[in-house]
Amino acid sequence: MTFPVVGMVGGGQLARMTHEAGIPLGIKFKLLSDTPQDSAAQVVGDVVVGDYRDLDTLRSFARGCDVITFDHEHVPTEHLRALEADGIPVRPGPDALVHAQDKGVMRERLTAIGVPCPRHRIVRDPADVAAFAAEGAEGAPGDGFPVVLKTVRGGYDGKGVWVVRSAAEAAEPFKAGVPVLAEEKVDFARELAANVVRSPHGQAVAYPVVESIQVDGVCDTVIAPAPGLDENAAVRAQELALTVAHELGVVGHLAVELFETKDGRVLVNELAMRPHNSGHWTQDGAVTSQFANHVRAVLDLPLGDPRPRAPWTVMANVLGGDYPDMYAAYLHCMARDPQLKIHMYGKDVKPGRKVGHVNTYGDDLADVRERAAHAAGYLRGTITE
Amino acid sequence: MTFPVVGMVGGGQLARMTHEAGIPLGIKFKLLSDTPQDSAAQVVGDVVVGDYRDLDTLRSFARGCDVITFDHEHVPTEHLRALEADGIPVRPGPDALVHAQDKGVMRERLTAIGVPCPRHRIVRDPADVAAFAAEGAEGAPGDGFPVVLKTVRGGYDGKGVWVVRSAAEAAEPFKAGVPVLAEEKVDFARELAANVVRSPHGQAVAYPVVESIQVDGVCDTVIAPAPGLDENAAVRAQELALTVAHELGVVGHLAVELFETKDGRVLVNELAMRPHNSGHWTQDGAVTSQFANHVRAVLDLPLGDPRPRAPWTVMANVLGGDYPDMYAAYLHCMARDPQLKIHMYGKDVKPGRKVGHVNTYGDDLADVRERAAHAAGYLRGTITE
Numbered sequence: 001m002t003f004p005v006v007g008m009v010g011g012g013q014l015a016r017m018t019h020e021a022g023i024p025l026g027i028k029f030k031l032l033s034d035t036p037q038d039s040a041a042q043v044v045g046d047v048v049v050g051d052y053r054d055l056d057t058l059r060s061f062a063r064g065c066d067v068i069t070f071d072h073e074h075v076p077t078e079h080l081r082a083l084e085a086d087g088i089p090v091r092p093g094p095d096a097l098v099h100a101q102d103k104g105v106m107r108e109r110l111t112a113i114g115v116p117c118p119r120h121r122i123v124r125d126p127a128d129v130a131a132f133a134a135e136g137a138e139g140a141p142g143d144g145f146p147v148v149l150k151t152v153r154g155g156y157d158g159k160g161v162w163v164v165r166s167a168a169e170a171a172e173p174f175k176a177g178v179p180v181l182a183e184e185k186v187d188f189a190r191e192l193a194a195n196v197v198r199s200p201h202g203q204a205v206a207y208p209v210v211e212s213i214q215v216d217g218v219c220d221t222v223i224a225p226a227p228g229l230d231e232n233a234a235v236r237a238q239e240l241a242l243t244v245a246h247e248l249g250v251v252g253h254l255a256v257e258l259f260e261t262k263d264g265r266v267l268v269n270e271l272a273m274r275p276h277n278s279g280h281w282t283q284d285g286a287v288t289s290q291f292a293n294h295v296r297a298v299l300d301l302p303l304g305d306p307r308p309r310a311p312w313t314v315m316a317n318v319l320g321g322d323y324p325d326m327y328a329a330y331l332h333c334m335a336r337d338p339q340l341k342i343h344m345y346g347k348d349v350k351p352g353r354k355v356g357h358v359n360t361y362g363d364d365l366a367d368v369r370e371r372a373a374h375a376a377g378y379l380r381g382t383i384t385e
Numbered sequence: 386m387t388f389p390v391v392g393m394v395g396g397g398q399l400a401r402m403t404h405e406a407g408i409p410l411g412i413k414f415k416l417l418s419d420t421p422q423d424s425a426a427q428v429v430g431d432v433v434v435g436d437y438r439d440l441d442t443l444r445s446f447a448r449g450c451d452v453i454t455f456d457h458e459h460v461p462t463e464h465l466r467a468l469e470a471d472g473i474p475v476r477p478g479p480d481a482l483v484h485a486q487d488k489g490v491m492r493e494r495l496t497a498i499g500v501p502c503p504r505h506r507i508v509r510d511p512a513d514v515a516a517f518a519a520e521g522a523e524g525a526p527g528d529g530f531p532v533v534l535k536t537v538r539g540g541y542d543g544k545g546v547w548v549v550r551s552a553a554e555a556a557e558p559f560k561a562g563v564p565v566l567a568e569e570k571v572d573f574a575r576e577l578a579a580n581v582v583r584s585p586h587g588q589a590v591a592y593p594v595v596e597s598i599q600v601d602g603v604c605d606t607v608i609a610p611a612p613g614l615d616e617n618a619a620v621r622a623q624e625l626a627l628t629v630a631h632e633l634g635v636v637g638h639l640a641v642e643l644f645e646t647k648d649g650r651v652l653v654n655e656l657a658m659r660p661h662n663s664g665h666w667t668q669d670g671a672v673t674s675q676f677a678n679h680v681r682a683v684l685d686l687p688l689g690d691p692r693p694r695a696p697w698t699v700m701a702n703v704l705g706g707d708y709p710d711m712y713a714a715y716l717h718c719m720a721r722d723p724q725l726k727i728h729m730y731g732k733d734v735k736p737g738r739k740v741g742h743v744n745t746y747g748d749d750l751a752d753v754r755e756r757a758a759h760a761a762g763y764l765r766g767t768i769t770e
Contacts, residue, residue: 002710003729020408023401023428024668026715026729026741043408043430283409287724302720309694325387330411335687339672344388344411356411 004299005030007062009052010071011038013345013354014275014291017283018071019044021291027299032061039345040071055079062088069252069298070274073100074154091200091251091298092273099248100273103181104152113247115240116267118259119184123149125174130167132182146185151178161217186267188259192226193278194241197253197293197303204245205293205306206238207286212257212278218354221372222315224281224308227365229260237266244271253294255279277317277357282306284341284359285313310361316372318356320349321381333358333375340375389684390415392447394437395456396423398730398739399660399676402668403456404429406676412684417446424730425456440464447473454637454683455659458485459539476585476636476683477658484633485658488566489537498632500625501652503644504569508534510559515552517567531570536563546602571652573644577611578663579626582638582678582688589630590678590691591623592671597642597663603739606757607700609666609693612750614645622651629656638679640664662702662742667691669726669744670698695746701757703741705734706766718743718760725760 003026008015011033019029019040032048033041041047050057052075059082062068067089080094092100099106107120119136123129133144151160151173163185164170173180191212198204211226212219225234241256255276257269279290288296288304296303323329326349333340337360344356356379360371377383388411393400396418404414404425417433418426426432435442437460444467447453452474465479477485484491492505504521508514518529536545536558548570549555558565576597583589596611597604610619626641640661642654664675673681673689681688708714711734718725722745729741741764745756762768 002712003731004712016408019428020405023405024726024728026727026731028427028731041430042413043404045426045428045430045432047430296719301716303723304719304725305723327387327389331686334681334689338688338690340689341409342411343409346388346411346413 003027004066005064006295006298007032007065007068008040008071009058009061009068009075011035011040011047012071013039013347015040015071016043016345017280017343018069018275018291018294021289022295025292025295027295030061030065032058039347042346053079055082058083059086062086067091067298069294070097073097073273077101089298093249093251096249096251097273100271102152103150103270104179106271107181107183109248110244110268113243115244116265118148118186118267118269120181122152123180123182126167126170129164129170129182133167136184148183148185149173150181150183151176152181153178186259186261186269188267189262190226190260191269192229192237192258192260192266193222193276194237194256194258195253195276195279195282195290196238196241196245196256197290197297197306198242198245198250199297199303200251200300202246203303204242205288205303206242207279207282207290207306208308209234209237210278210281218319218352219277219317221317221369222278222281223365223369224285224313224315233260233264233266240266240268244268252297253279253290277315277354280343280357281313281315281359283343285310285361311363312365312368313359313361314365314368314372315357315359316376317354318344318358318376318379320351320353320355321379322351323381324349326355326379329379329381333378336378337371337375340371342375388412389451390449391680391683392417392450392453393425393456394443394446394453394460396420396425396432397456398424398732400425400456401428401730402665402728403454403660403676403679406674407680410677410680412680415446415450417443424732427731438464440467443468444471447471452476452683454679455482458482458658462486474683478634478636481634481636482658485656487537488535488655489564491656492566492568494633495629495653498628500629501650503533503571503652503654505566507537508565508567511552511555514549514555514567521569533568533570534558535566535568536561537566538563571644571646571654573652574647575611575645576654577614577622577643577645577651578607578661579622579641579643580638580661580664580667580675581623581626581630581641582675582682582691583627583630583635584682584688585636585685587631588688589627590673590688591627592664592667592675592691593693594619594622595663595666603704603737604662604702606702606754607663607666608750608754609670609698609700618645618649618651625651625653629653637682638664638675662700662739665728665742666698666700666744668728670695670746696748697750697753698744698746699750699753699757700742700744701761702739703729703743703761703764705736705738705740706764707736708766709734711740711764714764714766718763721763722756722760725756727760 005028030046031044137144195207208225210224213221255272282289341359358375390413415431416429522529580592593610595609598606640657667674726744743760
């Protein structure tokens, strides 16, 4: 059979779960991993250990792959262009991916296509941060602070993001020498995510819009669908994500993280062009998971049905706690809830590190949430009974 | 984390799908495969290529495994005992597995524990086959033929099985020099399968009883649950399978293939002590798949919920047809039915070879069956529109 080979750059849990989804599809998987111990490298047969920042390594890896895709957004844009010039399909391509790599480029482009974003601009120094704050304070009480500062490249899970209350607090973000984006701190009601998948021939599917609950800047819980979100608002958020995917030429999974304001508007927070934590619920809660649809999209195969299989699905991240060995807790969780779906990443436990997630589903949201929260808490060690 | 390593002997599709199910569980998987091209060897990271019939190879493979389990029943019993003597847990153990390896031992044991089986006995030669037939013909019309002859070891998918209509036809089975079991040819209404999973500490779960439709001695379609099977009969079949698992000390997945007679009784046809084709529907149709529960059982972890997720799930095997390249047909099937779940094994296409299966599920059995049959037929090339 001439089934294709997908080359995945990056050995994290997203690559691990994409490989898992590729097995039933009969898709061969080749991995470029930083180390042989990385999450995905433990479970993939064809692993190349190497540095994705090195073009020769990438080129050598790409030989024998029918398409290249990614576990993360960190591959330099110029390397992706070089692979494309070599004739290797890169999906998502560099012209799309730059919007997930550079928050400044993303804000400029989304604003140009009329997608609502928080007020923002690139700032030069702490004094310019104060000026940005003052611009927001015009005609309103206060001094315009707090302001959110982000390095335009390199941040994730709250890293590379600062909330400052004065110009005096604004020195740190400039130290890295990377351009800094200032954004208004949106007084949001909650965070949502609209996940879509788009293929090169332009087919696209939209998953139900979910609510994403962050704790200390890290995703803690995702509820699918977002409770109480009215149908029109949900459709508008899906349309917004489909528009972004189309306008930016995204291929594969696109997560659009959104702020829902207290007056019911949505503003785009972040974009991710790969399977995303806000879509992990789809493994057990949707007809086709985000991982399977990502594989199908990058291969330009017809996409699978994104519809939910249960009225409610809840995902809770499992963070590392104080105990390095989770196996006893894992056994307990399986015994307590035979319907629990556990997804472990094979990573060493470190406090606060994402080492897995659990999915629960059912008809009663309170029950489904309790089961997910209990399992995640028990695995972390914050719940002991 | 001290997550265990499961050693899987055999590189076929059952090993491939068990590895897939082990990834979210965080279970490390080590494979002993005949070749690097075997179905599972393509997708597992830690592969040893070697001959399972060689004890030194098995012993070397088993070092570093926390438990050994199987893709097939062909490992010699004495080798399994040697591994156990080395202190390696073997699950299912040799005392249980012999009942899936040797049809003579199986019939003797099931009869001893009162499990209904077709009339049977070991036969010495064609004349003894005629005597066996005559014993069945007492007080009934006819000569007692046809009779089913099976070599007690080594058969699968219709191989090692003959249906003979006279002593003159009965020479072939004796040529292999393996003991031959004669059985009455049961005039069954249909074939069922009762699948259960049992763990070393004695926990067991029973999946819904399914109907299995064979074509030319090979499983073609499985319908879960078996249509029209009354609830008492289903519970009795589940109890029978649980009894077999308990009495034989099975650990892991046990498939009990059954004949349903025209007067509503069930007789045991075959046993398999590993994930089984009649349980493939559970991947998309049950809360916990047979593969995940097999992994959980062999590690003595609490078992997952075996209940169905949809009113009807249908599995159809994809056999190789005349066209070696299925990719175009695969694309067509995905486009036709976005809810279709395709499971490809990465095997070269040969006419009649099982190279994958499809699962469909839903509320309307006729629709669910049509979708599965269409996809399987289209992939094989027997349906072209």
